[in-house]
Amino acid sequence: MTEKQFTDEQLMAFADGLADPQDTAAIEAAVANDAALAGRVDMFRQTTVHLSELAAARIVDVPEALEAKVREMAMASDAENDTKVVEFAQMRAQSRPSWYQMPLAASLFLAIGVAGTYFVLQPAIGTNTADLQVAGLNHPSVKSALNGLPSGARQPTTDGGEVALIASFTNADGEICREFELDHPDRQAIVSVACHDSAGWNVRLAIAAAPVAETGYAPASSLETLDAYLSATQASAPMEAEAEIEALKQLSN
Amino acid sequence: MPDTFSDSLIALLPNLKRFAMSLCQRQDVADDLVQITAERAFQSRSKFDPSTRLEAWLFRILRNAWIDMVRRNKTRGIEIEPTDALDMPSVDGVRDIEARLMLDQTNAALQTLVEEQREVIILVCMEEMTYKETANILEVPTGTVMSRLSRARVALAEKLGINS
Numbered sequence: 001m002t003e004k005q006f007t008d009e010q011l012m013a014f015a016d017g018l019a020d021p022q023d024t025a026a027i028e029a030a031v032a033n034d035a036a037l038a039g040r041v042d043m044f045r046q047t048t049v050h051l052s053e054l055a056a057a058r059i060v061d062v063p064e065a066l067e068a069k070v071r072e073m074a075m076a077s078d079a080e081n082d083t084k085v086v087e088f089a090q091m092r093a094q095s096r097p098s099w100y101q102m103p104l105a106a107s108l109f110l111a112i113g114v115a116g117t118y119f120v121l122q123p124a125i126g127t128n129t130a131d132l133q134v135a136g137l138n139h140p141s142v143k144s145a146l147n148g149l150p151s152g153a154r155q156p157t158t159d160g161g162e163v164a165l166i167a168s169f170t171n172a173d174g175e176i177c178r179e180f181e182l183d184h185p186d187r188q189a190i191v192s193v194a195c196h197d198s199a200g201w202n203v204r205l206a207i208a209a210a211p212v213a214e215t216g217y218a219p220a221s222s223l224e225t226l227d228a229y230l231s232a233t234q235a236s237a238p239m240e241a242e243a244e245i246e247a248l249k250q251l252s253n
Numbered sequence: 254m255p256d257t258f259s260d261s262l263i264a265l266l267p268n269l270k271r272f273a274m275s276l277c278q279r280q281d282v283a284d285d286l287v288q289i290t291a292e293r294a295f296q297s298r299s300k301f302d303p304s305t306r307l308e309a310w311l312f313r314i315l316r317n318a319w320i321d322m323v324r325r326n327k328t329r330g331i332e333i334e335p336t337d338a339l340d341m342p343s344v345d346g347v348r349d350i351e352a353r354l355m356l357d358q359t360n361a362a363l364q365t366l367v368e369e370q371r372e373v374i375i376l377v378c379m380e381e382m383t384y385k386e387t388a389n390i391l392e393v394p395t396g397t398v399m400s401r402l403s404r405a406r407v408a409l410a411e412k413l414g415i416n417s
Contacts, residue, residue, distance in 0.1 A: 074259035
């Protein structure tokens with residue numbers, strides 16, 4: 001065996017314990033019989049030893065004033081984060097407490113549907129696009145509710161269901177988005193987020209819940225999914241009533 | 254309400270400062286970089302993926318802030334000159350003097366490396382980032398990190414008289 005069989009990158013990764021299992025086994029076997037190769041691996045190990053000693057010996061001074069500034073930033077940022085979550089939770093509670101009593105399996109799974117919409121469905125519902133379309137999200141009654149129904153209000157849909165508007169907010173791209181819920185006696189309830197872009201209202205998230213059961217429990221998993229989505233898309237805090245009226249008016253112009 | 258993001262970020266301030274000092278070797282500039290990093294991190298905290306290490310994410314922000322700063326100053330014709338030595342604790346005794354000499358030599362050897370080699374060696378061998386984390390911080394492929402790193406370590410070993 002000669003060291004030419006292995007590249008320096010492979011030997012270094014081995015020395016760092018980061019080589020893949022195949023390389024690890026091969027190099028281990030090779031260094032046992034090849035002092036030059038063992039020396040090369042040791043050279044890589046020694047560089048780490050010297051550099052980590054240097055890192056440990058360096059005096060790091062974080063001035064008190066700097067740390068105090070960062071603590072202030074942390075407090076402001078935490079407060080903003082908490083307020084947002086609480087505000088959404090309050091608006092959901094006001095809009096429709098019943099949905100949150102519905103059972104929702106913890107084993108939600110996520111599928112990416114058409115136009116980048118995220119659908120969170122229970123396995124029992126099925127995941128093909130046809131199922132998603134019959135869920136009624138594209139129903140004209142939903143579009144009209146998104147255009148004009150204030151958050152906190154409910155309105156029947158022409159197919160025998162009901163739509164409830166939960167909250168309006170803006171996302172990172174500055175689009176107006178609305179969280180809403182769609183109930184239908186024959187289908188799963190759906191909690192959804194639609195945002196208004198150049199093509200009109202576009203469903204960005206849909207969470208389907210199981211039909212109402214007698215003994216419901218709070219589906220913490222669904223709210224976490226929703227909050228995670230809102231956080232990931234940098235949702236603003238929910239809009240106040242007047243701001244919402246104004247924002248919806250702007251959209252219709 | 255306890256928040257692991259904020260607490261973890263505050264706990265990592267010394268690591269951020271050390272990395273910032275490695276980049277600029279100026280106490281005042283390093284403090285500015287740490288502050289800018291914290292500001293940007295809080296602004297975009299929702300973009301942080303909790304399945305990854307916060308430290309690696311913050312290092313990436315800090316390095317980008319450093320690149321911005323250098324670029325901005327260059328357009329104004331200002332160079333950020335390193336003025337502060339990287340401080341190490343004072344030591345006593347013969348054995349410690351030897352250790353101190355080795356630290357000084359390692360530090361001196363590190364400073365002679367070209368920037369792209371110095372950066373990877375600091376991240377992997379001093380800040381304990383993985384190759385993949387380093388690739389993310391530097392926005393280069395993992396293979397590039399590994400080839401730069403192995404060259405950097407061979408060069409450093411030669412300067413320190415480590416035989417292979």
